[in-house]
Amino acid sequence: QSVLTQPPSASGTPGQRVTISCSGSSSNIGNNYVYWYHQLPGTAPKLLIYRNNQRPSGVPDRFSGSKSGTSASLAISGLRSEDEADYYCAAWDDSLSGRVFGGGTKLTVL
Amino acid sequence: QVQLQESGPGLVKPSETLSLTCTVSGGSVSSGTYYWSWIRQPPGKGLEWIGYIYYRGSTKYNPSLKSRVTISVDTSKNQFSLKLTSVTAADTAAYYCARDNLDAATGFDYWGQGTLVTVSS
Numbered sequence: 001q002s003v004l005t006q007p008p009s010a011s012g013t014p015g016q017r018v019t020i021s022c023s024g025s026s027s028n029i030g031n032n033y034v035y036w037y038h039q040l041p042g043t044a045p046k047l048l049i050y051r052n053n054q055r056p057s058g059v060p061d062r063f064s065g066s067k068s069g070t071s072a073s074l075a076i077s078g079l080r081s082e083d084e085a086d087y088y089c090a091a092w093d094d095s096l097s098g099r100v101f102g103g104g105t106k107l108t109v110l
Numbered sequence: 111q112v113q114l115q116e117s118g119p120g121l122v123k124p125s126e127t128l129s130l131t132c133t134v135s136g137g138s139v140s141s142g143t144y145y146w147s148w149i150r151q152p153p154g155k156g157l158e159w160i161g162y163i164y165y166r167g168s169t170k171y172n173p174s175l176k177s178r179v180t181i182s183v184d185t186s187k188n189q190f191s192l193k194l195t196s197v198t199a200a201d202t203a204a205y206y207c208a209r210d211n212l213d214a215a216t217g218f219d220y221w222g223q224g225t226l227v228t229v230s231s
Contacts, residue, residue: 002156035217037157044206044221045157051215088157090217098172099147099159099210 003028004089004102011108017077020105022089024070028100032092034072036065039086039104048087049074076107084109112137114207114222122201122229128194132207132222139188140165145210146190147218148181150203158203162210163190197229 005023012018022034036049047056049065052072064075076083089102118130132146139146148160161171163181171179175194183190194201204226208218 033215037218044224045218046221047217047219050217050219056216056219090157092212096173098161098170101157101159104156 002103003093003096003100004091006087006089006102006105008103009106009108011110012076012079013110014079014081016079017075018079018107019076020074020087020089020107022072022074022102024072024091024100026070027095028070028091028093029067029072030070031094034065034067035090036063036074037088037090038083039088041085045088079109081109083107112209112220114209114220116205116207116222116225118225118227120226120228122197122227123231124198124229125196128192128197128201128227128229130192130205130207130225130227131189132191134188134190134209137209137220138185139183139190140185143211143213145170145212146181146183147208147210148192149206149208149218150201151206151224152200152203160192160194160205199229201227202229203227 033051037045039045052067053065062077087105093100113135115133122128145162147162163169163183178195180193204224206224207222209220
């Protein structure tokens, strides 16, 4: 049971815009930054979004993050086949005094 | 370019201690900017933060693992290590080391490739 809640799956067709949600509480998302990572099969996760909506250099602007209250979202526009991966949200949790992750969302490009 | 590389046994017997080392290149574990972390992922499941160490030796652990986990740092070798005692099959996972910039809030920006550790007799 993950501290942050994500839908287990999402899908879209090439060119579409998809969003992945991440729900938490006041001890994590509500009071701290949200991060997003994506993970291709058999590889290590890679940072996609930090500080709710900032992209590291090299991450296309097709990826965007937002946060409102105790929830956050990752949006992917102009969906491509190479976006097919697992996506994880993360935050610091003040109650646990540590990093917490969502359970992950498997994105399928149809 | 910062690189992290995990090393250690891929097979550990139940009740024994899992020991892994992360070697950092292209950067220094002595940097006061970063927290050096361990994260694991059971096969087919999600990510779980294990804990971190700061170069001065201060640590923070996941409460669910705290009684069994020790993370240490060796600045002379530019490495940090993980020990997990009394392992069971539930500890079978890919173990990743990663760099976390808590203060600047830039997240886990560099990861090792991960190493699969299987707990089995």
